[in-house]
Amino acid sequence: MPATALLVAALLAGAPAAASGAAAAPVTPAPALGFISGTVTNHTGRPRPLAGSQVRLTAYVNGAEQDWKETTSDAQGRFTFAVPVDPQRTYVAWLHYKDGEYTSAPVILTSPGQRATVALKVWEPTSDAGVVRVTVHHIIIEPGEGTVQVAELLVLANSSDRTYVGGHAGGGSGQNRRQSLHFSLPDGAHNVQLMDGLYENAVTITADELTDSLGVKPGVREVAYSYTLPAAGRTLALGRRVDYPTGRLEVFGRAGAALTATPLARQDDVTTDQGTYARFSGGPLDPGTVVEATLTGLPVPRAAGRIAVLGVFVGLLAAGAAYPFFRRTRPASEPRRPRMTRDELIQTVAALDDRFEAGAIPEGEYRRRRARYLERLRAGTG
Numbered sequence: 001m002p003a004t005a006l007l008v009a010a011l012l013a014g015a016p017a018a019a020s021g022a023a024a025a026p027v028t029p030a031p032a033l034g035f036i037s038g039t040v041t042n043h044t045g046r047p048r049p050l051a052g053s054q055v056r057l058t059a060y061v062n063g064a065e066q067d068w069k070e071t072t073s074d075a076q077g078r079f080t081f082a083v084p085v086d087p088q089r090t091y092v093a094w095l096h097y098k099d100g101e102y103t104s105a106p107v108i109l110t111s112p113g114q115r116a117t118v119a120l121k122v123w124e125p126t127s128d129a130g131v132v133r134v135t136v137h138h139i140i141i142e143p144g145e146g147t148v149q150v151a152e153l154l155v156l157a158n159s160s161d162r163t164y165v166g167g168h169a170g171g172g173s174g175q176n177r178r179q180s181l182h183f184s185l186p187d188g189a190h191n192v193q194l195m196d197g198l199y200e201n202a203v204t205i206t207a208d209e210l211t212d213s214l215g216v217k218p219g220v221r222e223v224a225y226s227y228t229l230p231a232a233g234r235t236l237a238l239g240r241r242v243d244y245p246t247g248r249l250e251v252f253g254r255a256g257a258a259l260t261a262t263p264l265a266r267q268d269d270v271t272t273d274q275g276t277y278a279r280f281s282g283g284p285l286d287p288g289t290v291v292e293a294t295l296t297g298l299p300v301p302r303a304a305g306r307i308a309v310l311g312v313f314v315g316l317l318a319a320g321a322a323y324p325f326f327r328r329t330r331p332a333s334e335p336r337r338p339r340m341t342r343d344e345l346i347q348t349v350a351a352l353d354d355r356f357e358a359g360a361i362p363e364g365e366y367r368r369r370r371a372r373y374l375e376r377l378r379a380g381t382g
Helices: 003-019 306-319 342-357 363-379
Strands: 033-042 054-061 064-072 078-084 089-097 100-103 115-122 132-143 147-158 181-184 190-196 203-205 209-212 219-230 235-241 249-254 258-262 265-272 275-282 290-296
Touching: 033 054, 033 089, 054 078, 064 078, 078 089, 089 115, 100 115, 132 235, 132 290, 132 306, 147 181, 147 190, 147 235, 147 306, 181 219, 249 258, 249 290, 258 275
Parallel strands: 033 115, 132 249
Antiparallel strands: 033 078, 054 064, 054 089, 089 100, 132 147, 147 219, 181 209, 190 219, 203 209, 235 290, 249 275, 258 290, 265 275
């Protein structure tokens, strides 16, 4: 027997005698277990189980990854995990399939032996950009003193039965990273901030474009980001090229500087708790169309805090709460956003809390969005 093994054996043999005169160390009971099961199914064409897929279950505490474990789906696409029961933990199953990443709804286990079922849906990939369109594109402009803050919120729809994964950039700063979505940035744009539906590890930002490597699954996806434009004179012209077929494009400008937006038509002003916004609207628009938004009467004093107001207004637009127009004019063919389950709402609130604590969300936007999610939880209307 090797010397190290002999030493370990001797220490173990002597442990009871050495500890006989002292209080025994407390024994930590094993955590109670619950079970999370699911099925991986491919939904391109006729839904069918997907065997042999490597599924990972990740545990999150307060929005941060705690630990994970993996298993492989069986011949019927089924998988099961035994995990600790802990109300502080949120479990999410996910897998990588042909350039796409797919996740389940989040699960929280609260009682020993509890069993929960999740579904993992995947789709075959496509690089045909024609399956993606923008149903509505909002551009919100907040004039300030020396700078102008701009936020963009886009609702994208993929009506096919495949995940749009785009293509590869072909090297350069993106290091041949796959690019699924691209959004043009106007001349002079800087300080680009990701607001919703975009993640730093999947985004590449250059002087004239923001690209995203995440795929666009069938259904609806919402993204939002902001940037800053310098405004040294009394007039600022913002030229924004349309990147995808767009059903409707809306430009909003906060009162304080006169706004025009061609080729869009002037609509009634929009008034919210954040103030009054001039509104221009038009569509459908083809890719390559340039929308010219012009601000006159700059600079506008008291710019402090306006980026927070901008974030709140974007949140209202995302919720369809800025004005009734959004809900009245949804085309019959436009996919509806899927209802969120109770667990998804709980996870969304937890993630929102973490983003606020990290300083990524203005307080006004945070409180409004949190109240909206909690109301949906109470009403049971995800």
